[in-house]
Amino acid sequence: MNSPPISVHIGFVRETLGGLKLRQQDPQPFLEHANIPRELIELPLARISGTQYQTLVLSLMDELDDEMMGHLAKPLRRGSFVFLARASLFGALSLYVVLARWVKAHRLLTDEIHLNFRKEGDVAWITLTGPSSRSQQHPTFLPVVYFKSLHILASWLIGERIKLTAVRFAGPCPIHGDEYARLFPGEIAFSAPVSAMGIPVPYLDRAVSQDVDSLHQFLRAAPGNLLWQYRATDLLSEKIRAILKDALPAHVDIAEAAQAVGFSQRTLHRRLIGEGTNFQEIKDGLRRDVAIDCLDHSRLSIEEIAEHIGFSDAAAFYRAFKTWTGVAPGVYRQRTLKT
Numbered sequence: 001m002n003s004p005p006i007s008v009h010i011g012f013v014r015e016t017l018g019g020l021k022l023r024q025q026d027p028q029p030f031l032e033h034a035n036i037p038r039e040l041i042e043l044p045l046a047r048i049s050g051t052q053y054q055t056l057v058l059s060l061m062d063e064l065d066d067e068m069m070g071h072l073a074k075p076l077r078r079g080s081f082v083f084l085a086r087a088s089l090f091g092a093l094s095l096y097v098v099l100a101r102w103v104k105a106h107r108l109l110t111d112e113i114h115l116n117f118r119k120e121g122d123v124a125w126i127t128l129t130g131p132s133s134r135s136q137q138h139p140t141f142l143p144v145v146y147f148k149s150l151h152i153l154a155s156w157l158i159g160e161r162i163k164l165t166a167v168r169f170a171g172p173c174p175i176h177g178d179e180y181a182r183l184f185p186g187e188i189a190f191s192a193p194v195s196a197m198g199i200p201v202p203y204l205d206r207a208v209s210q211d212v213d214s215l216h217q218f219l220r221a222a223p224g225n226l227l228w229q230y231r232a233t234d235l236l237s238e239k240i241r242a243i244l245k246d247a248l249p250a251h252v253d254i255a256e257a258a259q260a261v262g263f264s265q266r267t268l269h270r271r272l273i274g275e276g277t278n279f280q281e282i283k284d285g286l287r288r289d290v291a292i293d294c295l296d297h298s299r300l301s302i303e304e305i306a307e308h309i310g311f312s313d314a315a316a317f318y319r320a321f322k323t324w325t326g327v328a329p330g331v332y333r334q335r336t337l338k339t
Contacts, residue, residue: 004245004286005293008053010046011176015141016057017041019070033059035296037335044175045326047288049296071142072112072131080109085153085215089208095158096204099126102150113142123165124204126150127196139171143195148183151197156218158206161185165198181276185235236261236268237275237282244286249310254279288324291317295333302329 034056066075088101164186173190306317
């Protein structure tokens with residue numbers, strides 16, 4: 001079963017480029033390198049492919065020699081994440097030891113971001129503060145980068161995707177706030193007193209099933225952008241998405257999808273609601289992401305793409321794509337080709 005392509009909301013792209021704005025540096029060379037039309041940045045519903053976003057992030061990190069991509073006054077040099085991971089993992093027997101070491105070692109790299117790790121009852125909280133003066137425009141970006149990277153690493157270390165108690169952001173809900181539920185398996189809250197990620201305490205006693213050698217293999221498999229390369233394949237919504245992808249261009253209804261995963265329609269619907277989505281939303285999102293991937297990376301005509309993702313006619317696809325992204329598919333492709 002092949003993993004379906006993903007797309008990234010343009011809001012994340014704007015936030016990512018925010019570091020260049022702080023440095024008063026032109027983003028155009030980086031957008032061109034990632035084949036991202038500059039006009040898309042201003043469209044509220046626009047999306048780009050996961051490949052484009054990864055290319056953008058890697059080029060920013062490499063060119064700036066900064067894993068925070070200009071969002072800090074002093075760069076966090078390339079290799080910082082690897083250093084923290086190695087220093088935290090070496091000889092550690094439990095997840096608690098790794099996370100405690102990570103927070104302590106992080107102080108050696110920057111004093112602009114302050115991390116704290118503490119237990120409160122049955123939840124362990126990792127809190128993040130600063131840099132307030134530089135992050136007002138995109139206050140949730142750095143917490144997302146830190147929390148998602150730590151969540152992915154911690155889940156990999158114990159061989160199980162950690163279900164978080166909550167992820168709280170001190171900043172207001174951004175225009176793409178709905179996307180955060182797909183990044184973090186837990187309650188999402190904005191305008192909180194402090195940015196924090198809550199991990200149920202029982203996870204902390206779990207044994208670490210990886211070592212420094214396997215860490216290098218893990219990092220090579222996802223070079224430079226853990227935030228977007230990771231796919232939550234254990235989620236039911238992702239399994240449904242993969243089933244729909246493999247069936248294209250054939251139509252799969254909710255009854256057939258429920259049968260494929262061994263649930264009744266009612267149970268499937270309830271489980272998907274519990275993951276913050278529904279069958280139609282998954283179907284629309286898959287079609288959208290496959291269409292964007294085809295427009296970016298194939299020579300298929302608009303009509304052929306429409307047929308490939310299960311539309312009966314191109315006109316219906318045109319209308320749907322414009323609803324999804326704010327632009328017609330032909331316009332999207334022209335802008336990408338122009339770039």
